[in-house]
Amino acid sequence: MAVFTPVSAEELALLLARYDAGTLVSAKGIAEGVENSNFLVDTTTGRYILTLYEGRVDVADLPFFLTLLDHLADRGLPVPRAIRDRAGVQVQTVAGRPACLIEYLTGVSVTHPTAAQTRSAGAALGSLHAGLRDFAPRRPNALGITGWNALADRCGPDLDRVAPGLAARVADERAYLDAHWPHDLPVSVIHADLFPDNVLMLGDAVTGIIDFYFACADIRVLDVAITHASWCFDADGSTFHPDRAAALLAGYAETFGLSDAERAALPVLARGASLRFALTRAWDWLNTPADALVTRKDPAAFVRRMDAYRDRPMKELFPL
Numbered sequence: 181m182a183v184f185t186p187v188s189a190e191e192l193a194l195l196l197a198r199y200d201a202g203t204l205v206s207a208k209g210i211a212e213g214v215e216n217s218n219f220l221v222d223t224t225t226g227r228y229i230l231t232l233y234e235g236r237v238d239v240a241d242l243p244f245f246l247t248l249l250d251h252l253a254d255r256g257l258p259v260p261r262a263i264r265d266r267a268g269v270q271v272q273t274v275a276g277r278p279a280c281l282i283e284y285l286t287g288v289s290v291t292h293p294t295a296a297q298t299r300s301a302g303a304a305l306g307s308l309h310a311g312l313r314d315f316a317p318r319r320p321n322a323l324g325i326t327g328w329n330a331l332a333d334r335c336g337p338d339l340d341r342v343a344p345g346l347a348a349r350v351a352d353e354r355a356y357l358d359a360h361w362p363h364d365l366p367v368s369v370i371h372a373d374l375f376p377d378n379v380l381m382l383g384d385a386v387t388g389i390i391d392f393y394f395a396c397a398d399i400r401v402l403d404v405a406i407t408h409a410s411w412c413f414d415a416d417g418s419t420f421h422p423d424r425a426a427a428l429l430a431g432y433a434e435t436f437g438l439s440d441a442e443r444a445a446l447p448v449l450a451r452g453a454s455l456r457f458a459l460t461r462a463w464d465w466l467n468t469p470a471d472a473l474v475t476r477k478d479p480a481a482f483v484r485r486m487d488a489y490r491d492r493p494m495k496e497l498f499p500l
């Protein structure tokens with residue numbers, strides 16, 4: 181569920197009065213998502229998303245995210261802008277929370293992507309990277325290699341409460357990544373969380389890329405590795421789909437492309453990406469009460485991916 185903060189009809193009407201966005205017809209909480217409260221808002225002139233930021237997004241970072249969305253939308257990318265009120269303001273306060281009224285994009289996110297859909301996601305990621313070539317603002321990656329090492333230290337031996345043996349497995353993986361992490365690949369602003377649930381599609385076409393709240397500057401091809409890890413396995417990490425992997429890389433090559441050095445780094449970057457999501461999920465697992473309204477995501481799904489990236493041959497994981 182993702183309505184942590186209820187918003188009354190009166191508050192919504194007051195909010196909408198600041199915009200040229202019609203008057204309130206209906207508003208419904210959106211169940212998906214775990215970070216923010218989201219509402220689908222229909223007015224007399226259109227449909228919008230209202231997002232209330234619930235603490236995990238640092239308000240000081242909002243200008244970075246909103247500038248990024250404007251930059252990409254200006255270049256024709258299907259990303260949702262935060263709408264400006266009549267005074268030009270994007271960030272409001274609703275029910276005591278920072279909030280934005282956001283463009284609604286059509287489409288649904290897929291749970292079992294086909295190869296054709298994965299190809300479109302790869303092409304969309306390449307277009308995103310092309311659109312970001314001239315984007316200057318920077319935000320450090322709080323969940324890059326330094327960040328996940330710190331997070332693993334904070335979890336400590338409690339990782340074994342998530343799964344027996346996990347603390348040792350994480351220690352091994354950290355040692356490998358510390359020794360092999362590349363430091364000379366091109367850096368750019370990246371999405372950093374392009375999971376299937378953050379891509380809206382109609383059929384095989386991408387209609388929206390959403391949830392830029394992890395966007396940051398890091399190794400650009402790390403975004404390809406994250407997309408590979410999230411799109412090319414079943415959600416629980418049990419089955420790898422080489423046809424999707426081939427399609428992802430082909431789609432990315434259509435709109436951007438990889439250098440030989442970037443391609444060679446994909447296995448280590450994918451191991452890092454898998455450790456990042458295993459650790460953030462493990463942290464949430466340990467720190468979210470079992471009876472909380474939010475559904476905890478399974479860390480094991482990304483430990484399985486760590487194993488796959490360690491054990492399977494490069495040519496099977498990343499087919500040309």
Ligand SMILES: Nc1ncnc2c1ncn2[C@@H]1O[C@H](COP(=O)(O)OP(=O)(O)OP(=O)(O)O)[C@@H](O)[C@H]1O
Binds near residue numbers: 216229378390391
């Ligand atoms: N601009 C948009 N247009 C259409 N639907 C949207 C838009 N933004 C969000 N949604 C819908 O709201 C849902 C939740 O949004 P989002 O994924 O941003 O939630 P979250 O809690 O911030 O993130 P997380 O994916 O990290 O849990 C999405 O799955 C999508 O269905």
Ligand SMILES: N[C@@H](CCO)C(=O)O
Binds near residue numbers: 477
């Ligand atoms: N996409 C992430 C949540 C954001 O970090 C996950 O599925 O674990």
